[in-house]
Amino acid sequence: MNFEAHSCPNGHVTYPRHTVCPKCGEEQTEIVDLTDEVGTVVTWTTSTATPPGVREPNHLAIVEFNLGETNVRALGQTTDPVETGDQVTPVFCKELRDPGAGIREKESQDWDGYRFSPV
Amino acid sequence: MGRVAIISASMTQFGQRDDWICELLTEAGESCLTNVDVDASELDHLYVSNMASGEFEGQTGVPNALAHDIGALGAYTQRIDQTSSSGGAGIYAAWQSVASGASELTMLVGGEKMTHRSTAEATDIIASLTHPVEYKHGVTLPSFAGLVSRLYLESYDAPRKALGAVAAKNHANGIDNPHAQFQKEVDQETILESPIIADPLRLYDFCPITDGSAALLFCPEEKAAEYTDDYTVISGIGGATDTHVVHERVDPTVMSGVVDSSRQAYEMADIDPEDVDIAELHDMFTILEVLQLEDLGFFEKGEGWRAAVEGTTARDGDLPVNTSGGLKSKGHPLGASGVAQVYELHQQLTQSADSRQVEADTGLACNVGGFDNCVTTTILEATS
Ligand SMILES: [Zn+2]
Numbered sequence: 001m002n003f004e005a006h007s008c009p010n011g012h013v014t015y016p017r018h019t020v021c022p023k024c025g026e027e028q029t030e031i032v033d034l035t036d037e038v039g040t041v042v043t044w045t046t047s048t049a050t051p052p053g054v055r056e057p058n059h060l061a062i063v064e065f066n067l068g069e070t071n072v073r074a075l076g077q078t079t080d081p082v083e084t085g086d087q088v089t090p091v092f093c094k095e096l097r098d099p100g101a102g103i104r105e106k107e108s109q110d111w112d113g114y115r116f117s118p119v
Numbered sequence: 120m121g122r123v124a125i126i127s128a129s130m131t132q133f134g135q136r137d138d139w140i141c142e143l144l145t146e147a148g149e150s151c152l153t154n155v156d157v158d159a160s161e162l163d164h165l166y167v168s169n170m171a172s173g174e175f176e177g178q179t180g181v182p183n184a185l186a187h188d189i190g191a192l193g194a195y196t197q198r199i200d201q202t203s204s205s206g207g208a209g210i211y212a213a214w215q216s217v218a219s220g221a222s223e224l225t226m227l228v229g230g231e232k233m234t235h236r237s238t239a240e241a242t243d244i245i246a247s248l249t250h251p252v253e254y255k256h257g258v259t260l261p262s263f264a265g266l267v268s269r270l271y272l273e274s275y276d277a278p279r280k281a282l283g284a285v286a287a288k289n290h291a292n293g294i295d296n297p298h299a300q301f302q303k304e305v306d307q308e309t310i311l312e313s314p315i316i317a318d319p320l321r322l323y324d325f326c327p328i329t330d331g332s333a334a335l336l337f338c339p340e341e342k343a344a345e346y347t348d349d350y351t352v353i354s355g356i357g358g359a360t361d362t363h364v365v366h367e368r369v370d371p372t373v374m375s376g377v378v379d380s381s382r383q384a385y386e387m388a389d390i391d392p393e394d395v396d397i398a399e400l401h402d403m404f405t406i407l408e409v410l411q412l413e414d415l416g417f418f419e420k421g422e423g424w425r426a427a428v429e430g431t432t433a434r435d436g437d438l439p440v441n442t443s444g445g446l447k448s449k450g451h452p453l454g455a456s457g458v459a460q461v462y463e464l465h466q467q468l469t470q471s472a473d474s475r476q477v478e479a480d481t482g483l484a485c486n487v488g489g490f491d492n493c494v495t496t497t498i499l500e501a502t503s
Pocket of ligand 1: 008009010011012021022023024025026
C-alpha cells in the first residue's frame with residue numbers, strides 16, 4: 001500500500017481522492033505518491049478522551065507536503081508526540097484503530113493507513 | 120415572499136433526563152402550543168430536528184410518533200438531520216414551509232437524548248460524521264477543536280486564557296438560566312487547570328453531553344397578531360456547507376460555512392454585523408465562539424479572542440453573546456441546540472428573559488454542524 005494523493009489535469013492535488021476535483025470539477029486522473037515524502041506539522045493535538053477502539057492518548061497532526069508548484073495536507077496519527085514545524089514522514093500501520101469497536105460498520109471502509117513519524 | 124413570524128417558543132429543562140426522545144419532544148411541543156392556546160390539530164406542518172435517535176436509542180420515525188403523541192394527526196411531518204446544526208436546519212425548513220405558502224402554521228421541535236450513553240460512545244456517534252480517512256485515525260470533534268485551537272493561538276499570538284474567558288463568561292450567564300444544565304460560576308483557575316481533553320483544550324473548553332428539547336411555532340407575519348402580541352420575525356436566514364475533510368480548508372481557522380451562511384442572512388435582513396444587538400453562538404468548544412465572532416463579521420480575523428477577555432461579549436457589554444449560557448453551560452442536546460438558540464433570542468426580543476434580560480431589537484443565532492461542515496444563521500427582529 002502507498003500513501004496516495006490525487007491530482008486533476010490542472011495540477012490541483014487532494015488527499016483523500018474525490019469523485020471530482022473540488023477546485024475545478026475535473027476528474028482526478030493522476031496519483032501523487034507521498035509514501036517517501038517528508039512533511040511539516042501544521043498543528044497537532046493529543047486527545048485523551050478517545051472513542052472505543054482508539055488508542056489513548058491519541059496523538060494527531062495535520063501535516064503539509066510541499067510538492068513544488070503546490071502542496072497538499074493530510075491528517076493522521078503520529079507515532080510520537082510532535083510539535084508545530086516538526087518534519088515527519090509516513091509510516092505504514094496495518095490497523096489504525098480496532099475496526100470492530102466503533103459505531104461505524106467494519107466492512108464500510110478500510111482501516112490501514114499511515115502514521116507520521118518524526119525524522 | 121412574506122416574512123415569517125415566531126409566535127411561541129419553549130424549551131425543557133436541559134441536563135440529564137430520565138425521559139426518552141419522544142417524551143422530551145412531546146414536553147417541548149405541548150408547552151409551545153399551550154403558550155398561545157393553539158391546538159395541535161391546527162398544525163399544517165410538524166418538523167423534528169434530531170441528529171441520531173436511531174444511533175443513540177434505537178428509535179426512528181420520531182416525527183410520526185410525535186404527531187401521534189401530541190394529537191397533530193394529518194399534519195405533514197419531516198425529520199431534519201444536519202448533525203449539530205439540525206436545529207438551525209429545522210428553522211430553515213420551517214421558515215421555507217411558511218414563506219412558500221405551503222403551510223400557515225408550522226411547529227418545529229428539536230431534541231436529543233444522549234446521557235444514557237458513555238462519553239466514549241456518544242463521542243463516537245458524533246465522530247461518525249467525519250470522512251473515512253479522518254474516522255479511521257480516531258479523530259473526534261473535540262480533537263478537531265484541539266488542532267484548530269493550537270493553530271489559532273499560534274497564528275494570532277493569542278493567550279490561552281482567552282479561551283478560558285469564553286467558558287467563564289458563558290458559565291456566568293448560565294446561572295440566570297433556570298433551564299441550563301449547569302447553573303454555577305466557574306473561575307479561570309479551575310478552567311485552566313481542568314483535565315486535558317484535546318491539548319491545548321481542557322475539560323471546561325467543551326460543552327457537556329445533554330438531554331433536552333426545544334420548540335418554536337411559525338406562521339405568516341400578517342397572521343401573527345391573531346395568536347399573540349409577543350411575536351418576533353425572521354428577517355434573515357442562510358445556510359452553507361464547508362469541506363467535509365477539515366484539513367482540506369485553505370485556512371482551518373476560517374469557518375467558511377459561517378461566513379457564507381451569515382452573508383446570506385445579512386443580505387436578506389438588509390443589515391450589517393454592526394446592527395446586531397445580541398447573538399447566540401455555537402460554543403460547542405470555546406474556540407468556536409471566537410471563530411464565529413470573526414467569521415460573522417463582528418471582529419477582524421485574529422481579534423475575536425479579545426471579546427470575552429475585554430468584556431465586549433459579556434451580558435453588559437456592547438454585544439452580549441450567549442446570554443442563555445450557550446451550549447457551554449446550558450448544554451448541547453444536538454437536535455435541540457439550534458432551536459434553543461432562537462428560543463433565547465425570542466425570549467430576549469419579547470422582553471421575557473427575566474433576570475438575564477438585555478436591551479435588544481435584533482438578534483443573530485449561528486448553529487454549526489460538524490466542525491463547520493454545515494451552518495445555518497438566523498436573524499430575528501423584535502416587533503414591539
Ligand atoms: Zn482541479
